Amino acid sequence: MPDSTAPRSLALALRRGLAGKCPACGDARLFRGFLKPVPHCPACGQDWTTRRADDFPAYLVILVLGHLMIPLVVAANLAWSLPATAQMIGWPLLATILALAMIQPAKGFVLGLMWAR
Numbered sequence: 317m318p319d320s321t322a323p324r325s326l327a328l329a330l331r332r333g334l335a336g337k338c339p340a341c342g343d344a345r346l347f348r349g350f351l352k353p354v355p356h357c358p359a360c361g362q363d364w365t366t367r368r369a370d371d372f373p374a375y376l377v378i379l380v381l382g383h384l385m386i387p388l389v390v391a392a393n394l395a396w397s398l399p400a401t402a403q404m405i406g407w408p409l410l411a412t413i414l415a416l417a418m419i420q421p422a423k424g425f426v427l428g429l430m431w432a433r
Contacts, residue, residue, distance in 0.1 A: 324431065324432040325432065326429070326432040326433065329431055330425055330428045330432070332424075332428055333424035333425045333428025334421045334425050335424070336424050337424075338357040339431045339432065340357060340362040340431060341357060341360035343357075344358050346427065347420065347423075350420060351420060351423055353427060362431070364427070367427055367430045369423050369430070372426050373422035373423040373426050374422075376422045377419050377422050378415075380418065381411060381414055381415055384414065385407070385411055389403075
């Protein structure tokens, strides 16, 4: 079991969480499902049942995704005359793909942040 009184590196915990590894040891996977963390780390025994990220990872993804998508949509509309149908299908599809790609690293980031602090 990790020592709870030892100083914890925030940067290291955040990097490990983003990579989907246990923020405590970095040796084992943090998730057993897409967004379901393991109950206990098989490598170091860290208990993950007491830490819940709840909605914060989703808020982070929405914040980052909005800052990525809005300039992209504006730049594309200024540069090209895209048909409305293509935009109605393309932009939501791109946003969905990016959100799905970002949500697990965001949850790992939040769990790493909570563990380190």
